[in-house]
Ligand SMILES: Nc1ncnc2c1ncn2[C@@H]1O[C@H](COP(=O)(O)OP(=O)(O)O)[C@@H](O)[C@H]1O
Ligand SMILES: O=P(O)(O)OC[C@H]1O[C@](O)(COP(=O)(O)O)[C@@H](O)[C@@H]1O
């Protein structure tokens with residue numbers, strides 16, 4: 001293998017730049033050439049790419065977002081789009097690809113692997129929703145961003161004796177909401193993995209109030225419902241007035257934490273090693289503190305691993 005490509009796809013995540021840097025520098029260290037493909041699969045279809053050198057990825061390890069830009073590309077879901085991508089790969093002499101993205105990007109990369117172009121995936125998403133890795137790139141940074149927001153909302157909740165609802169991202173997964181809720185001392189955490197019981201939510205709020213507690217923070221994962229829908233339900237059920245804060249895309253931005261930078265560096269280097277060994281259809285990840293690679297199909301299996309103990313702990317510590 002002489003030349004590989006790298007692209008970022010789907011929702012951006014802090015640490016993607018650090019991963020691009022690691023892929024490029026490790027590949028060059030190993031004597032390979034690296035082509036950066038812009039705007040994810042769209043750039044692959046359009047031939048929007050350029051050769052990268054050591055300096056191309058200087059001064060980005062600390063930056064959020066992705067220097068290669070990202071996109072959600074409907075055309076790549078079609079056979080025609082995938083054929084165009086393959087023609088571009090051939091025309092540019094690219095023999096293997098590193099894909100940094102989420103589950104959707106992984107599915108896209110499998111279509112290329114099946115057509116004879118080996119692809120290796122690096123899990124880049126704030127959602128932490130990729131089976132086979134304990135953590136995805138960007139999760140730790142987003143977690144710290146959400147915690148910072150909760151701390152700030154708590155200041156005003158306390159000053160005004162208010163109940164706040166904070167809507168947190170995560171698509172169908174509750175990891176970001178659960179971790180941030182536990183770390184931010186939220187009174188109630190509503191996540192898709194646990195059936196919501198409105199009576200219990202109201203009961204917890206009322207028992208807090210009866211002990212003299214005047215403010216509360218409720219975290220609602222977007223995968224359950226929106227913050228404003230939840231506020232309407234609380235009003236309807238128990239006449240409880242709330243304020244709603246939707247954190248939105250600030251959760252995807254910002255300088256990556258040290259943890260995400262280290263993870264990105266290790267993932268990037270591992271992905272190059274896996275490609276050099278001639279293996280496509282693999283994903284890299286971290287399992288029990290060890291960087292691993294595994295069959296990408298395992299990343300599509302429904303993740304039943306939900307940390308029930310952490311959820312229970314969050315309830316025991318916030319009453
Ligand atoms: N089943 C699929 N086949 C081909 N390409 C896909 C498929 N699913 C997703 N993709 C490609 O991957 C892109 C990113 O997927 P998306 O789900 O939006 O984000 P993420 O990778 O962050 O989960 C899509 O816009 C599309 O181009
Ligand atoms: O940026 P968009 O298109 O509004 O998408 C929002 C979605 O993207 C995310 O921020 C990240 O998801 P992906 O990593 O799967 O792209 C989700 O948490 C959220 O549901």
Ligand SMILES: [Mg+2]
Nearest residue numbers: 102103104125
């Ligand atoms: Mg996803």
